[in-house]
Amino acid sequence: MKSCIQNFTPYSKVCGAYLRLMRFDKPIGIALLFCPVAWSLEILSSGHAPLSIFLIFFLGTVSMRAAGCVINDIFDQDIDHHVTRTCTRPLATNELSTRQALNVCLILLFFSVSLLLFLPWSCWLLAVVALASTIIYP
Numbered sequence: 001m002k003s004c005i006q007n008f009t010p011y012s013k014v015c016g017a018y019l020r021l022m023r024f025d026k027p028i029g030i031a032l033l034f035c036p037v038a039w040s041l042e043i044l045s046s047g048h049a050p051l052s053i054f055l056i057f058f059l060g061t062v063s064m065r066a067a068g069c070v071i072n073d074i075f076d077q078d079i080d081h082h083v084t085r086t087c088t089r090p091l092a093t094n095e096l097s098t099r100q101a102l103n104v105c106l107i108l109l110f111f112s113v114s115l116l117l118f119l120p121w122s123c124w125l126l127a128v129v130a131l132a133s134t135i136i137y138p
Contacts, residue, residue, distance in 0.1 A: 017095040018104060021073060022066035029069075034061040052118075060115045067108040068134040074101050 023029060037057050041049040073080065073091045080092035090096040109131075116127055 013095070017090040018100075021070055021090045021096060021101060021104065022108070023069040024066070029065055030062055033065055034058055037061055056115050056118050060112055063108045063112045063115075064130065064134055067105050067112065068137065070101050070105040070108065071135055072137075074098060074105070 019025060034057070038054065041053060041057060045053075073089055076086070077091040077098065080086035080089050086092060091098065091101055113127070116124055
């Protein structure tokens with residue numbers, strides 16, 4: 001059975017490998033991370049959060065989740081090919097190199113940092129904590 005990424009990108013194996021590396025073929029993780037963020041924004045703004053703030057936090061959720069997935073695959077690439085559930089991941093199958101994965105991770109992190117430019121300075125400290133948890137989370 002083909003994943004939605006394979007159906008979406010039949011013209012490019014490499015593009016599909018990058019999308020699978022960032023787990024865009026499994027979007028439920030984005031929803032699981034963004035729902036509490038959206039609720040918090042609504043609660044803190046008494047139900048009047050601007051759409052722009054939702055968009056910034058949604059894009060941050062997507063990019064940081066993707067970066068976390070890439071970091072996880074980089075750390076676990078020597079183990080993933082031994083595990084049934086993870087043996088088809090792009091780094092485990094050598095569809096992508098570690099260098100390519102690191103480049104994607106750096107792009108995602110740069111994009112995430114650029115989103116901070118639209119938020120108050122107090123968010124920057126929280127972003128450092130979020131980055132640390134993204135890196136150390138198994």
